[in-house]
Amino acid sequence: MSEMKMQWSKLKKRIESNFCEELQDRVTLFSTWYKQGGSPGKGRAAVLLDKTEIYEANTDKWLMNKQETNDNILIERFEFHKLLEEYSSCSIEELLVSKHELIRGLAIIDKRVGKRTLINMNKLEGEFMKKLYKVRCEIEGISIKDTI
Template sequence: MSWSKLKQQLESFLSPSLQGKVEYRATGYRYLPDKAGICYIAVNKKNILNMNDATTLIKWYQSEQDIKNDASIDIPISHEQIEAVRNDSHGKIPEDRLVVIARGRKISELAKELMAAQSSLSKSNFIAVANQFLSTSIEESIESKDILLNILALVDRRVGKKRIINMSEKIKLKHPVVQYFYNLRLSTF
């Protein structure tokens, strides 16, 4: 599908409150085969998410330690995760340390997911994900680990106010750019 048709379809799914605010843009380099095109999502004419660019307004993480040391990331730990640590250690670890270890494990998992998501952003990836978004259900897009699918679902008109409000806990575990678009959509109600 051509970029103009894809863009038209994506913008037709935008929430009415975000139409004219959120734009999908792309540049291509026809005569430079070694130079990849760039896609970006703009909000109010400001580039928010540049694919394959670390200078975006959203905080990009360069290492797992950056993510582990970021105090703004809230990681809820479930009772099952604490029990898994207890079972792995055969009950030899004090209770207060179990929570610290479980949190560390979860942060490591999330850090690896964030780094993988950040490194795969490009124009070709955006087009593939946008086509996937158009052919899958909105529930799958929301639950996906792919940040682009999450963003496209959050700005979609098929996602209502009640669903957006009920997602607040899950969004805390998502990439900062997904949190940005969640807050943008939340502010339109």
């Protein structure tokens, strides 16, 4: 495993500053590693909405399972960081069509996404994206489509 390119606190601040203003205090990125495990690579990361975990990246679970769970492909902590670094260097158009649910979900709450884009979104996959879409639409005063 390669080391993270950007310091976690800087990466976290950079990503969270892109969230729409109304969600900057409600959506939080979290990451920790387990000192006792003997490896800085072991740990977990998460996305929290109103202090409730809605997305998890857990190295131990990933090592044990390496399979699909709860509509999410379980990823490990380093992958979480790598995806956030990718997020910080892409245009909003690229983020919205990413193959990674984490990136597409965070793009939904990005301040660069306007009402028209939100209204035109169709069929969101995964609970993570649906939760973020719902909260963003509530903030923007957009009626949520039954098909999403």
